[in-house]
Amino acid sequence: MFFNSIDFAIFLPIVFVLYWILQRYPLKFQNFLIVIASYVFYGWWDYRFLALIVFSTLIDYSIGLRLQKTKKLNDRKLLLWTSILINIGFLGFFKYYNFFVDNFVTAFSFFGSEIQSNTLNIILPVGISFYTFQTLSYTIDVYREKLEPTKDVIAFAAFVSFFPQLVAGPIERATNLLPQFYIKRQFNYSNAVDGLRQILWGLFKKIVIADNCAQFSNLIFDNYTDYSSSTLMLGAVFFAFQIYGDFSGYSDIAIGTSRLFGFDLKQNFAFPYFSRDIAEFWRRWHISLSTWFRDYVYIPLGGSRGSKWHQIRNVFIIFLVSGFWHGANWTFIVWGGLNALYFLPLLIFKRNRVNTNIVAEESKLPSFKEFCGMLITFFLTVIAWIFFRSNSISDAIDYIYKLFDITIFSLPEIRPTFLFLLLFIFILIEWVGRRNLFALEKIWLKYPRPVRLFIYYLIVVTIFLYGGKEQEFIYFQF
Numbered sequence: 001m002f003f004n005s006i007d008f009a010i011f012l013p014i015v016f017v018l019y020w021i022l023q024r025y026p027l028k029f030q031n032f033l034i035v036i037a038s039y040v041f042y043g044w045w046d047y048r049f050l051a052l053i054v055f056s057t058l059i060d061y062s063i064g065l066r067l068q069k070t071k072k073l074n075d076r077k078l079l080l081w082t083s084i085l086i087n088i089g090f091l092g093f094f095k096y097y098n099f100f101v102d103n104f105v106t107a108f109s110f111f112g113s114e115i116q117s118n119t120l121n122i123i124l125p126v127g128i129s130f131y132t133f134q135t136l137s138y139t140i141d142v143y144r145e146k147l148e149p150t151k152d153v154i155a156f157a158a159f160v161s162f163f164p165q166l167v168a169g170p171i172e173r174a175t176n177l178l179p180q181f182y183i184k185r186q187f188n189y190s191n192a193v194d195g196l197r198q199i200l201w202g203l204f205k206k207i208v209i210a211d212n213c214a215q216f217s218n219l220i221f222d223n224y225t226d227y228s229s230s231t232l233m234l235g236a237v238f239f240a241f242q243i244y245g246d247f248s249g250y251s252d253i254a255i256g257t258s259r260l261f262g263f264d265l266k267q268n269f270a271f272p273y274f275s276r277d278i279a280e281f282w283r284r285w286h287i288s289l290s291t292w293f294r295d296y297v298y299i300p301l302g303g304s305r306g307s308k309w310h311q312i313r314n315v316f317i318i319f320l321v322s323g324f325w326h327g328a329n330w331t332f333i334v335w336g337g338l339n340a341l342y343f344l345p346l347l348i349f350k351r352n353r354v355n356t357n358i359v360a361e362e363s364k365l366p367s368f369k370e371f372c373g374m375l376i377t378f379f380l381t382v383i384a385w386i387f388f389r390s391n392s393i394s395d396a397i398d399y400i401y402k403l404f405d406i407t408i409f410s411l412p413e414i415r416p417t418f419l420f421l422l423l424f425i426f427i428l429i430e431w432v433g434r435r436n437l438f439a440l441e442k443i444w445l446k447y448p449r450p451v452r453l454f455i456y457y458l459i460v461v462t463i464f465l466y467g468g469k470e471q472e473f474i475y476f477q478f
Contacts, residue, residue, distance in 0.1 A: 001044035003253045004207055004470065011041065016260055020187050027184050031158045034261070038161035042126070049125040052090060057160045059086055060135045064142045064149035064156075076143060083139040091132045094125055096328045127167030129325060133292055135160055138174035140296055147175050155181035164257040168250045168473055170268040170288035177265070185262030194441065195259030197456075201440040202252030204459055207467040209426050210245030212419050213238040214471045220414065221389055224399050228407035231414055232399060236382045239389050241423060244273065246474045247286070252438055271434045273381075274359045276373030278342040279352035281381060289325070293318050308348065315347060316340045326388070331396060335387040342380055358435055422466065 001007050015037045022029045043050050063083045070076050138159075141147040150156050159178045165171075220227055220235025227235070251268035258265045272284035282290055294303075301314045316337070323336020346352040359374065360366040366374065383400065390396035433439030444452050 001041050002473070003250065003257075004203060007044065011037075012257065012260075019261055023185070023187065027182075028152075028154055030185065031152075031154045031181055034158040034163070035154060035161060038158070038163035038166060041163040042161065042166055045126050052125055052128070053131060053161055054157075056087060056090070056131070056135050057157050059083065060139050060160075061150070061153055061156045063139055065151070067139075067142050068149045080139060080143045084136065087132045087136055091128055094128060130169050130171055131160060131166060133171050133289075134174075137171075137292065137296070138178065141174055147178075150178060152182070162258075162263075164254040164261075164263075165251075165265060168247070168254070169286075170251055170254065170265055171292055172265060172288070173292075177263070180263050188262065191259050191262070195256040197440050198252050198256030198259070198438050200256075200456060200459055201438055202249040202254075202256060203463055205245040205249030205252065205426075206473070207463050207470075208245075208422060210242045210249060211467060211469060211471045212416075212422065213242035213245065215469055216414055216416060216419065217242050217389070221399070224395075224402065227413055228410050229403050229405050230408050230410050231412040232403050233382075233408065234412045234414065236386050236389075236399075236403075238419075240273075240378070240382045240385050241426075243385065243388070243474055244269075245426075246471070250473050255438075267437050271430055271439075273378055274374055274431070274434055275377050276355045276359060276370055277346060277351070277377055278339065278380065279346045280355040281377055282339070282343070283356075289322065293322055297321065311347060312344065315343055319343070330393055331387045331390055334393055334396070335384055338384045338387060342384070361435075418466065 001011060015033070019030055019033055019037075022033060039050055039053075042053065060083055063079050066079050067076055070079065138147070138156075142149045155178065158181050159172075159174065162172070162177065217235050217238040220231060221239065224232055224235070248269035255265045255268070266288060268286060268288050270284040270287065272281050275281035275284055298314055298318050301317060302310055303314060304311050319336040319340035320333055321336070323332040323334070323339075326332040326335075343352065346354075355373070359370050386399050387393070387396040390399060429443065430439045433441065433443045436442050444455055447455075
């Protein structure tokens with residue numbers, strides 16, 4: 001079920017009304033409704049994969065209880081690794097089996113040996129990378145004794161399968177989301193209105209910005225040999241806005257929907273294209289994944305402690321693993337490695353924590369230095385996105401090679417004026433609202449209610465009039 005579908009437009013109000021009717025009953029009724037609604041939401045794609053979520057839920061719920069009763073370190077480690085291996089095993093099989101088989105065969109062929117292999121026609125369960133990491137956070141935090149294991153299986157099932165963020169995040173920590181299922185929720189009108197406002201902005205990002213950019217970025221990337229350098233640069237920029245509007249739009253809809261039900265999810269994007277260096281970009285892009293890798297991989301590896309060589313090693317491991325998390329293709333690994341190379345100078349010269357405040361925090365416009373930093377960071381990010389978007393490494397390299405020729409100074413063959421205008425308005429609104437959790441949070445609250453309503457209706461009309469051809473959310477494939 002897509003957030004931008006008629007199905008969800010019918011599904012959400014029904015669940016919302018039933019949920020708040022149950023407010024007068026014990027809390028477990030609301031939690032149980034969330035579980036049922038979440039399973040319906042997920043099963044809309046393929047009900048067979050519900051078994052994976054149920055199995056993962058029961059395994060980690062049981063292991064959490066066992067960890068509480070077990071004091072011996074070796075036994076606790078065995079329980080932890082059981083959870084890790086089962087969850088990562090499922091993820092590895094469905095997502096990476098064919099990748100490893102194909103590369104195993106290729107490796108033997110390189111040395112002159114031909115072997116027969118059988119790949120499988122495996123359907124990737126939607127959202128498996130997200131809910132796998134979410135359940136792992138629970139087991140690891142219980143093992144570390146940062147969280148008391150729950151005895152409420154319904155609350156835990158609701159935490160694992162919570163439909164707003166089930167298939168594409170944010171990846172919630174058990175320490176943040178699970179305790180919210182223990183507390184009686186009361187309907188809060190202002191929170192609900194704020195949630196609707198965030199949903200509206202998320203839909204605008206997805207339907208107007210991402211889907212329109214997708215039409216042109218797909219055309220250019222799929223036929224890149226036919227276009228000039230300036231057009232290829234435009235295609236790469238369009239993809240940068242496509243993936244940002246697509247993924248951050250999903251996160252906004254997920255967070256806003258959660259607020260309708262009385263839940264607070266963590267911010268997942270903090271205006272990353274206004275970053276002044278790559279380190280700041282990765283503190284602002286897909287925050288839930290970046291912090292997950294930081295807390296459960298980077299810090300256990302030693303983090304920034306130890307020699308400079310160990311720090312460099314840890315950074316490369318994190319970025320390469322992050323790239324591999326995104327998909328079973330070498331393009332994602334190269335994308336991760338390239339971002340590690342971008343990060344390296346900042347680490348070596350201890351400049352990776354320089355830009356921790358909001359850009360132009362005390363002024364309306366950035367300084368010349370800040371503007372140059374944003375421009376360079378955006379350019380480097382756009383180049384890296386070419387690997388992310390391309391079908392193969394050779395395609396990405398050829399695309400980048402064709403970027404740098406004399407035709408870079410020519411007018412692009414594709415010039416969608418309406419999209420340029422939409423992007424300008426979008427960037428302007430994001431810039432004005434950059435101090436908030438999302439662009440529309442407080443941007444027009446100072447105006448009278450009729451003015452605010454007019455602006456919101458104008459956004460709705462824009463969505464209907466200028467929405468691009470419907471595209472599946474990019475991160476559903478991860």
